[in-house]
Amino acid sequence: MAKTAKKAAKKPVVKKQGKAAAKPKPAAKKSSAGAAPSGNKERFTLYGMLGSGPTYTVGLMLALSRHPFSYIHVNLREGQHKQPDYLVKNRYGQVPSLRDGQAYYVQSSAILQHLAEVLGKFDGKTELEKNRIREWLFWQWDRLSLPVFRLRARARGLRQFGDEVRIMYDTEAKAALAVLEHELAKSEWVAAKRPTIADIGIYGVLRYAAEANVDLTPYPHIVAWKKRFEALPGFGTPEQILPMESRLL
Numbered sequence: 001m002a003k004t005a006k007k008a009a010k011k012p013v014v015k016k017q018g019k020a021a022a023k024p025k026p027a028a029k030k031s032s033a034g035a036a037p038s039g040n041k042e043r044f045t046l047y048g049m050l051g052s053g054p055t056y057t058v059g060l061m062l063a064l065s066r067h068p069f070s071y072i073h074v075n076l077r078e079g080q081h082k083q084p085d086y087l088v089k090n091r092y093g094q095v096p097s098l099r100d101g102q103a104y105y106v107q108s109s110a111i112l113q114h115l116a117e118v119l120g121k122f123d124g125k126t127e128l129e130k131n132r133i134r135e136w137l138f139w140q141w142d143r144l145s146l147p148v149f150r151l152r153a154r155a156r157g158l159r160q161f162g163d164e165v166r167i168m169y170d171t172e173a174k175a176a177l178a179v180l181e182h183e184l185a186k187s188e189w190v191a192a193k194r195p196t197i198a199d200i201g202i203y204g205v206l207r208y209a210a211e212a213n214v215d216l217t218p219y220p221h222i223v224a225w226k227k228r229f230e231a232l233p234g235f236g237t238p239e240q241i242l243p244m245e246s247r248l249l
């Protein structure tokens with residue numbers, strides 16, 4: 001579970017990129033654990049980084065849900081994500097982290113599930129649907145994110161590995177895409193008859209397919225689904241949703 005914001009709010013580690021440190025506003029009085037009304041612009045603060053797929057996924061969910069949020073840039077290059085003040089917001093020392101009122105939530109798929117529940121958006125309507133969504137979110141991290149994000153990191157010079165490993169990840173990515181293609185041949189959306197957080201989680205990975213040199217053209221149903229997804233109201237690219245600097249509402 002998330003830790004309370006009380007301790008975490010003491011020392012903000014994050015600052016404006018390049019400029020003077022931004023001072024986060026105090027957390028909203030009510031949280032999901034004492035829920036502030038949806039639409040309260042002080043409710044959510046997303047901690048993350050523009051280049052981070054999982055950060056984008058959470059920003060995308062908030063944007064598609066038409067919910068405003070503050071954004072704090074965490075400078076991974078400077079190691080801010082491993083500093084004690086950030087570790088109280090995310091015990092894993094990773095971005096993203098989402099403050100909802102008094103509590104911090106981590107792991108992008110778990111954050112998606114939390115937001116779907118508290119905002120009542122992009123969730124399953126029945127237990128069966130909710131479970132199907134969970135299955136896809138687990139699958140996404142297990143089979144899709146890992147090869148795509150590793151290949152992207154290599155292409156960006158952030159990870160080094162040889163051709164043998166590259167071919168292994170490439171093969172894994174193709175196997176995952178074949179599974180998704182098969183599913184999307186039967187249904188417009190991944191886990192239900194309408195878009196859900198399963199689509200948001202998977203889109204948050206496939207957005208970066210080109211950067212990872214993963215070609216989607218052999219998968220026409222995935223390409224069509226991507227277009228449908230990008231036409232959803234509130235959709236934005238990472239650059240449109242995640243500012244380069246911290247933004248406090």
Ligand SMILES: N[C@@H](CCC(=O)N[C@@H](CS)C(=O)NCC(=O)O)C(=O)O
Pocket residue numbers: 051052053054055076081093094095096106107108109
């Ligand atoms: N499963 C995590 C993955 C988060 C993740 O890998 N974040 C990267 C940036 S994209 C990170 O913080 N890397 C630094 C590190 O792991 O030390 C989630 O979904 O939130």
